[in-house]
Amino acid sequence: MKLVVQVKLMPDARRAPAFERTLPAVNDAANWVSSVGFEHFRLKGAVRELRKMCYGELKARGFGAQTAQHIIKRVADAYTTLRASIKAGNLGTEGSKRRIKAESKPIVFRPDAAHTFDDRCLSWNSTRGPSVSGPSTAGSRTSASPARRMRSSDSPRTARVSPTCYVGTASGS
Known part of the structure; x- marks a missing residue:
């Protein structure tokens, strides 16, 4: 069974700037x-190699462990998606302008692009609601977290925080 909960974050005036800084920081x-x-592997970078090279710096920038893993x-x-698109011919044949453009530069993420968080990146408090833990926000998980109570070792856990501040969590039991 999968339980999906969508929560609209409505931070007060004091917390709103922190939420507004979180997505651009993650996308940066x-x-x-x-x-x-891209510099080291071109289009062939894998999670393991990227972790070895980037995890420490992401932690030094103030990201939590789980958020750093999600970014990588x-x-x-x-x-992987870009390589599959190239292989399938979706970006044209070898030598086409579109394919050359895609292969010649690193992938860029928009500052307001949604990012995946899970219950290990969120803090839940029954009196003030959820908050996102990132480089611009401070949060500690509590044992009262609904998502953490429902977590099982093999269940999917995701949340997406978008510029409109919606969070959806998914947990299975």
Whole structure:
């Protein structure tokens, strides 16, 4: 069974700037990982190699462990998708302008692009609601987290925070 909960975050005036800084910071970090991966591996960067090269720097930038892992995985997945599109011929034949453009530069993430978070990146408090833990926000998980209570070792756990501040969590039991 999968339980999906969508929550609209409505931060007060004091917390709103922190939420507004979170997505651009995450996407800026993803752009950095993408450029490092492209510089060293071109389009062939894998999660393991990117982790070895980028994890420490992401932690030094203030990202939590799980958020850093999500950033690295997101970049590796984007390159996997690009390689598959090239192989399938979706970007034209070898030598076409579109394919050359895609192969010649690192993948870039928009500052307001949604990013995947899970219950290990979120803090739940029954009186103030959820908050996102990232480089611009501080949060500690509590044992009262609904998503953490429902977590099983093999269940999918995801949340997406978009510029409109919606969070959806998915947990299975």
